[in-house]
Amino acid sequence: MASAAPANQTSVAATQGRIWSLAWPIMLSNITVPLLGLVDTAILGHLDDAVHLGAVAVGSQLFILLFWSFSFLRMGTTALTARAAGAFKIKSNNDRQLNANNDQRLRQLQLGLWMLLPLIPAVMLLGFMLWPLALPLMADNPEIQQGALDYLFIRLWATPAVLGQYVLLGWFIGLGKTRIPLILLTVSNIINAALNYVFVFHLDMTADGVALGTVIAEYSALILGLVFAAQMGFSGLGQRPDWLQLKPMLSINHHLFVRTLVLLSTFAFFTAQGAQQGELILAANAVLISLLLLIANALDGFAHAAEVLVGQSLGAKQTQPVRQAIRLTGFNSLLMALVLCLLFWLGGQQLFRLLTDNPQLLPVLDQYRWFLFLLPLVGMPSYWLDGVFVGSGQSQTMRNAMIAAVLLVFYPLWWLFSETLTQADANLGLWWAFYAFTLARAAFMGNRFLTLYKKPENFMHFS
Template identity: 50%
Template sequence: MTSGASVAGQTTSLPAANQRTVWALAWPIILSNITVPMLGLVDTAILGHLDDVQPLAAVAIGAQIFTLLLWSFGFLRMGTTSVTAHAVGQKGIDNSLPLLQQAIWLAIPVSIFCIIAAQILTPLLLPLFGDDPTLHALTADYLTTRFWGIPVTLLQYCLIGWFIGRGETRIPMLMLITANLLNAGLDYYFVWHLHMGATGVALGTVLADVGALTIALIAALQRDLTLRLPLPDRAILKRMIVINRDLFIRTLTLLIVFASFAALGAAQSTEVLAANAVLISLLLLISNALDGFAHAAESLVGRFLGAAQPQQMRRAIQLTGINSLIAAFILVGLFVLAGDHLFRLLTDNEDMLPRLQEMHLWLWLLPLSGVASYWLDGVMVGAQATASMRNSMLAAAALVFFPIALLPGQLAAWSANGEVSANTLLWLAFHLFLLARAAFLIPAIRRIVQTTQK
C-alpha cells in the first residue's frame, strides 16, 4: 500500500515500508553518525597521547557540561523531525517548510537562555568533578570557547530534524561528515602545532559546527527557505512546544545521568574519569551507529501515521527493530575482535591502559544493552508518544541508575580493591539503566500497535 491520506483534494504518496526504504533512510544517518563519535575518539587519541592526562580529563568534563546544557534542548531536533514527518505524510513534502521556520523561531530564545545559563551554571557544576584547581581551570577555558557555538549548534538541531523528517537524510550526512573531518584536522593542528590543549579542541569544534550550519542553510535555501522568516505561527508553535516539553524533560534526565556518571568516576580519581571517558566515547560510536535505524523509524512512523497507513507503520516498526538488533550484534563482534588494540589506538598512557583492559566486558555489552532503548525512542518520536519517552526515562533514572550508582562505598567495603569495585558498580548501574529505559517503553509500543489495529 503506497497511497496515503487525501488532504484538501491532494493524495500523499509514500513508498512502502520495506528493507530498501529503511536502508535508504538509515545508511546516510549511520555513516554520518559514526563520524560524530569518531570525532570524539580522534579528540581522545590526540589528547590521550599527550604526556599529561589532565587535558583529556578537562575535555571529558567540559563535554559533559556542554552536553548537559545543550542536549537538554535536543528537542529542537527530535520535535522538528516528529512534526515534519507527520506533516509530510498528511499534506506532502512541499508543506513542510513552515515547520522549519517555526523551529528556528524556537531556537532564538533557547539560544539566549542557554548562553545566560552557561555563565551561571558552569561555576556551580565544576566542583562536582573533583577539587583539582588546575583541572577546573582547563575545563573552564574549554567551555568558554565552546559556548561561542551555542546558537550554531541549536540551529543545526532544527535543520537536521527537518531534513530527517522529510526523508532527506543525505543532507545531514553531508553536514556531519564535513564538520567532523574539519574538526579532526583543526583539533590536530591546534593541539599538536599550536599547543592549545583542551582549548584547541573546543575551537576546532566550534569552527567545524559553523561549516556544517553553512551546508545546511545552503540546502534549505535551495528548498525555498528565506532568510526573512514569517511571523511566528501560534498554532504550530503551540503544537511543537507540547511535544518539545516532554522531550526536554526526557533529554535533561538522560544528561543528568551522564553527568552524574562522570562525576562519580571523577570522585574516584582522575585516571578513572579519563578511562570512563574513553568508554563513553565508544558508547557514542555505538549509539550513533544504531541511531541510523532509530532515525529511519522516526521518519517512517511519523509519515505513515500522518498518511493514515497503519499497516505500513507497523511494518516500519518491525523492520527498523530487526535491523537495529542485527547492527548491535555486528558491533559486539567488532569490539571483541579489536580487543586491546582498540584501547591502544586511543591512548598509550600507562596509568589508563590497565584500567581499560579490565573493562572489556562492559564495552562488549554496551550495544546489546542500548539497542532496544535507541530503537524505541525513534518509534516514539515518530508516533509523537513523547510523554511515554519522558516517563520511561524518569523511571529508569530514579528506580534503577541512581539507587545502584550511589552505593559504591558499600561495595568498596566488601572488596580489597575498593576503587575498581566502585567503578564496576557504576558501570553495572549504567547498563541496567539502558535496559530499563526499553523495558518501561514496552507498554507504550503495545498501545501504539493495538491502536493502529482498530
C-alpha cells in the same frame, strides 16, 4: 490468495530498501560525531599529562548537559516534519498546487528557527552562570577545572550554530533527506579534526585548541545547512508565528526537554562519580563513554529510519506500514547490535591501544573490556524504541520511562553497589547500575509500545 504473498513480499522488500536508504547515511553521519570525540581523545591521550584529557572529558560532559538538553529541537522537528510529509503525499496534485505557498513541511523549519530566537541568549547566559558552579562538583583537580572552564567558554560562542543545526538536521531527517545530514556532519567533523590536530600539535594549544576547532566547524556546518535548505525552497523565517502555530511543537518538545535533561544529568552524575575515584578512572570512563556514543549513533541510524517511516505513515493515516516499519527497523537494529558486539569482542583491546598509549591507563581500560563488548546489545532496545516513539509523537511516554529508569533503577543500584563494594570496585558497580538503567528505559516503554503496534490508528495525533 496466490497473489497476496508476492505483493506482501514486494512490500517488505520495498520497506527494507527504504529503511536502509534512510539509515546508512544517518549511521555514517552519526558515527562521525563520536569518532570526532575519539580523535580528540587520541590527540590529548598522547600528550604526556592526562590532565588535558580529563579537562576535555569534564568540559564535554558539561557542554553536552547544557546543549543536548535542547536536542528536543532535532527530535521535535523530525516528528512534526515527518507527519507533514506523510500528509503531503496523500494530497491530490491540485491540493499540492493550491498549498504551495503554505507548505507545512517548510513551515516546520520556520517554526523551529523561530524558537531559537529566545533560546540562544538564554542558553549562553546559563552557560556563563552555571558552568563555574558545576565544575567543582565534576572534578577536584584545579588544573582540570581550569582547563575545562577554558574549553567551555570558547565553545559557548558556537551556541547559534549548534542550536540551528539541531533544527536543520531534524527537518532534513523528517523529510527523509538523510544524505544531507551526512554531508553536513562529515564536513564539520573533518574540519574539526583537522583544526584540533593543528592547534594542539603545531600551535601548542591543549583543551582551548580543541574547543576553538569545534566552534569553527559548527559555523561551517550551519552555513552549509542553510544553503541546502535554500535550494529546497527556504527563503527566510517568514511571518512570525502565533501561539496556535507553535502549540504542536511546544507540546511535543517540552516532554522531550525533560527527558533529555534527565538523561544528561545521569551522564553527568556518572562522570562526577568517576572523577571522585581519580584521574585514571575519569580518563578510562571518558574513553568508554566515547565508544558508547559511537555505538548509540550507529544504532540510531535505524532509530531515525523508524522516526521517518512511522511518522510519515501516521501522517498519511496508514496503519499497516506502521507495523511493518516497526518490525523491520527492530530486526535491523538487533542485527547491527550483534555485529557491533562481535567487532568489539574481536578488536576491543586493540582499539584501546589506538586511543591511548598511557601505560597507567591501559590496564584500567582492560578491566572494563566486557562492558564494552556487551554495550551494543544492552543499548539497542532503548535506542530503537526512542525512534519509534519520536515518530509516533509519544514524547510523554519517553519522558516518563526515562524518569522511572533513573529514579527506580539507576540511583538505587548505584547506592547499593557503593555501599557493598570495595573502593577498588566502586566503578564496576557504577557501570552495572548504568547497564540496568539502559535496559530499564526500554522496559518502562514496553506497554505503550504494544498498544502502538496493535492499534496504530490511536496514534494519528500527538499526545
